[in-house]
Amino acid sequence: CFLTPMLKRLKDIDLSDMQSEVFWQWVEGESTKNYAIDPLSPFRVRGGQRIPALYDFSTATDFYSYILTGLSFLAHQLGLGGLVIILDEVETITHTWNYSDYTRGLNFLEGLTRSALNCAELKRIESRMLHNRVRPTPYSYREPHLLLILATTPTHGLRGLEELKNLIDKKTYLRNFTEAEIEVIYDNLLEVYKCAYPHFSIDASRRENIFKAALQRSKRELREFIKFSSEAFDWFRLSSAENTE
Template sequence: MQYVEHKTYGRGRVCKERFGGFELYVEFEDGISRWVRRDEVEFIGKLMPEKAASVLSDEKFKARQMIESLRMGIVPHDYVEEFTFGREKEIQKIKNWLKEIEGGFYIITGKYGSGKTHLLEYIRSISLEEGWATARVEIGQEESSLHRPYQIYQQIVRSFKCKIEGKTLGFREFLREVINNDKSHLLKGHKYLNKLQERLKMVDMGLYQQSDEELIWEWIEGENNYFRPFLYKTGTAANIYCYILNGISWSAHEILGLKGFLVLFDEAENIIEANYQYQLEKGKNFLRGLFMLAENNGDLLEDKIENIWGSKTGLRYHMLEQVGFAWKLPSHLKIILASTPSWKDYENILNIKVAEEKTLNIEPLDEKELKKVSDEIISLYKRAYNHNLSESEVDKLTKYISNKEMRSFIKGIIEALDLKRFYPEKSWGELLR
């Protein structure tokens, strides 16, 4: 038995591998099993190392774990709630929006380093606890770009989480709960999820070989096309992936009783960073489909496909698989996009108009909140390394650290504390000049 450590998901046990060992299926300590690339993990031996309690106390271990993550500009997922400052109004606004039945699309804007990614993680954390299925996607220019809908879908599958009866479930466990539910017959009209249900029940009855179950899961996860109907890996397959996501979000609410499915997109400014016009058009088509689905636009259900185009929506459908962009409305799908302030410039390009009350611009934290951040980091550092600073030294420190970007501010404080720990006789001026 081999064990690995992942920078995001922590430690886990390797269960199997595929693609010649390029990807590993790992059962992580949070109870969720995921496919991860081999180069994303570090092997830690055949036995899971135990915490060296005799070397570091739990408090000191936690503090050092936090400091090392903050040093890279990341707050560990388990601690994101306790390390959120000065965003009470913004958080309450988003909480109110999550309670609304209508209006499933929301935009968060802010400059680079302003804390958008951290806020998304916080939203995801509290939404998970409040009964939402969640997933998080980082939009890229090449990898996970919107003109490749299957890549977005695969990120959603890998990052999927929900909580049922206090237990955190991943994508496969969630769908098993849906299929085993008394209301699972409601999936009968869904072209993909109903096929998944039929095939898994055949596995359970022994009509498929047990080894085929993995192929079935890989099919619905968009990893292979061993089965029909296909999940095409083309930029024109946006309707297929919107249709499946609608089935997932609808099942979360109507079958399992969750509040719905919240998908958070980070780095949304990359949406228009396509190399070619045809890529931009495919990305726009997918985004507009998601937008209309989250907004419960009835035209999606009434759309008539003329050749490959929707008569009412103008959306482009896949030539070979012309399922609708929507299966059932309301979709119970909500989407948050985080972008730089240039989002407003994109609305005309993307042909998407988001109501002003469904947008939120993150402003830099004021000095009072920045003081709370620095005090918390200094307190963590003290617990991690038994390093004490006088009040006058603390007051002087922040004057030397740029606060234009939150990420740089946090990393700057930690680097300064490192220098002070190694060269305690020197002043801040000498260390940080």
């Protein structure tokens, strides 16, 4: 569906041909929608080059998952363990007001996760998978050798993301820092801040108040703790500068 036509074309590619640029755009994972949605385009990817188009404007989870699992299969055939994919800050998928984009993002993560888990259902094509009037592909290419690592900060109450987490059996949770550990981090943060602003200083009482407020507001979530503390330092620094003018 994907890899065989791609490898055949790679063997016979003509670098002087305009279509070769479209081909490399496809190989690099760039959207080729401009060459796919115009049926009269001489460089139309599907038909003109006999490889399915990659989309960034609609559902295409099966295409991308198929390619990634195919690469993992090829890596294994070459004597390697397979393909490792690390996705950090997965929670950012929720940072969109467009529900359609959120749903597509979840579909992609679910499809890729289930493919990495070697789900037999995703190795075949079903009629319900049809989309964009384009022939679909299976989500998985043969036997995938894909290690997928998803990293996320705590999220609560997001139905789709919680369902995604439930698909994964092997989970590692980082423990919260103790108050003593956070205080060490706070002291180091303050020293770094003073390096950036050498004239900045706060008395012991104010320093303690900021620490307690940051600890309470952040609920010991490190990113929120650092953000609150840094913004508090900024506020006191800027307000002190205004008072001296």
